[in-house]
Amino acid sequence: MTSTAMPTAGQHGLVAHSDGAFVPVQTRSERFRSVNVEDFAPVNGREHEWKLSPVAAFADLTAGELDGSTLPIETTEVAGIAVSRISRDDARIGAAGTPEDRASANAWSTFGEALLISVTGEDEKIAVVTRTGLGDAPRAAHTVIEAAPNSRGLVVLAGSGSARLSENVEILVGEGAQLTVVSLQEWDDEAVHLSSQFARLGRDSFLKHIVVSLGGKVVRVNPSTHLAEQGADIESLGLYFADAGQHLEQQVFVHHDAPHTRSRVTYKGALQGAGARSVWIGDVLIAQTAPGTDSYEQNRNLVLTDGTRADSVPNLEIETGDIEGAGHASATGRFDDEQLFYLMARGITEGEARRLVVRGFLTEIVQKIGSPDLEARLTAAVEAELEGR
Amino acid sequence: MSVLEIKNLHVNVETDQGTREILRGVDLVINEGEIHAIMGPNGSGKSTLAYTIAGHPKYTVVGGEILLDGENVLEMSVDERARVGLFLAMQYPVEIPGVTVTNFLRTAKTAIDGEAPSVRTWVKDVRESMKNLKMDSAFAERNVNEGFSGGEKKRNEILQLELLKPKFAVLDETDSGLDVDALKIVSEGVNRAKANTGLGILLITHYTRILRYIKPDFVHVFVAGRIAEQGGPELADRLEEEGYDRYQVAESAAE
Secondary structure, X not given: OOOOOOOOOOOOOOOOOOOOOOOOOOOHHHOOOOXXXXXXXXXXXXXXXXXXXXXHHHHHHHOOOOEOOOOOOEEOOEOOEEEEEEOOOOOOOOOOOOOOOHHHHHHHHHOOOEEEEEEOOOOOOEEEEEEEOOOOXXXXXXXXXXXXXXXXXXXXXXXXXXXXXXXXXXXXXXXXXXXXXXXXXXXXXXXXXXEEEEEEEOOOOEEEEEEEEEEOOEEEEEEEEEEOOOOOEEEEEEEEEEOOOOEEEEEEEEEEOOOOOEEXXXXXXXXOOOOOEEEEEEEEEEOOOOOOEEEEEEEEEEEOOOOOXXXXXXXXXXXXXXXXXXXXXXEEEEOOHHHHHHHHOOOOOHHHHHHHHHHHHHHHHHOOOOOHHHHHHHHHHHHHHHOOO | OOEEEEEEEEEEEEEOOEEEEEEEEEEEEEEOOOEEEEEXXXXXXXXXXXXXXXXXOOEEEEEEEEEXXXXXXXXXOHHHHHHOOEEEEOOOOOOXXXXXXXXXXXXXXXXXXXXXXXXXXXXXXXXXXXXXXXXXXXXXXXXXXXXXXXXXXXXXXXXHHHHHOOOEEEEEOOOOOOOHHHHHHHHHHHHHHHHHHOXXXXXXXXXXXXXXXXXXXXXXXXXXXXXXXXXXOHHHHHXXXXXXHHHHHHHXXXX
């Protein structure tokens, strides 16, 4: 005789995990998320999303009260790229993503108005929006970058001067649009900047997303991209140069969630000086909904001196067998003395030789930005870093 | 008239097994316009001599001198040596990602001359040298040695030799791994450089094959870290027939 009795709630083994208390997150897209800061436990630094970050250096941004007033910006008027303010209840707020960590939720809970950067029209154009000298008090900000269907444009969101900023950036790329967003961090030596960036890509749209982190004590930019509709394509690029005592972090997430979507993630960084630190975590999820996905992610670090640390963690999660390709790579290497010898044996001084090699290493990213002015500026900025300026 | 003098040179190298003596008293005088072939079996110290002249940090000079026109080369840094007119064509040129051949050549030429070359003549010179070495013009925009075949790397070395115009060039097994066509092209480049600038050449090789295309004035046989025998071009012919065996027998008998 077989028993047909239903198991009871107290039956051993029914709970999700035999110790009952902890259920590991199985899939990257199933992480806890909320716009409400109170839904997140206080940060202790052992959480998976914080374990490689110096959380004590910015407890005010994860636990403290933030100033949610409007950030001062500088920008020039560009036809086809409008800059305005929208209220918290605008339908576009939350359309691209939801916070996955406490600093992001804290900013979301407290920002007043959001900045809207709206791209329309099919001609190429460039707008630079700069935030300068935000002061030493902790602040929150929210930005929405919206590209209308079939529009084209390049938006630079730049930061310099002082800051203690936690912010969310939402990027909405309409059908067939081709948008480039550059998040450029050139903050002062004491600045802290935590930025969660959420992109949602519509059908056959293309986003080139570039994170350039050069200045700031702690800079953590976490871009996540939802390839939500068929044919969406993300090129995710990053360039960072960590000096002594600097922590530069990026947690990249690409969610393939529709057929024939494509992603290319390439982050390159150089580290120089005692305590220079970089973190790169690259998560790619190819969901069951994404047959025909073509994906590749890589991180390269060039270590220039002793006393640095580069963490590099590629994660690839594939839920469908029907894909075009998926790959990942990570390499962290020292400055190659044989390259130095080769260049010096041709009369080039040691300083110039080092500059050539590092510039060569990082140039792959710089050359893909698509704005000669910005490329020249970043090349000069990288060289200034090399000279310790 | 320039002269490169190597006097009683002793060189050590640090290995995992401790210090090893590689060069054990090398004497050599190369005058401008002369071609000296250094031949010897593997492990005899030929490449060590090449890298020591260029100043590679792996090699420690423990005795002797290298003088260029009376100036102490051993006190100069690697780049200073290049700027006073020494050139090493490497056996295994390294890749420099992200640095184009064009950019590299212009940077090196500027460093050697102390001023940027005139744009118009420089572009023409580069193009002509590349054409002479049968290098496709697309080469100029590729990254230095990245994805180059063995033959392309060697041609790129000789391209630099022609453009940088040193007083003395050390060619470290430039012939190894080349097919006969590439060997001819590379040899013509070396001969052309010599005809144009009258440089002195130290041609390091394991094989006599390249000596059919580059005619040495002197041949030195290198065994166990010193010169075991020297003579004219006829010595190379003898080596081709007899190999290095008799030197190695003599060496082991002496030990």
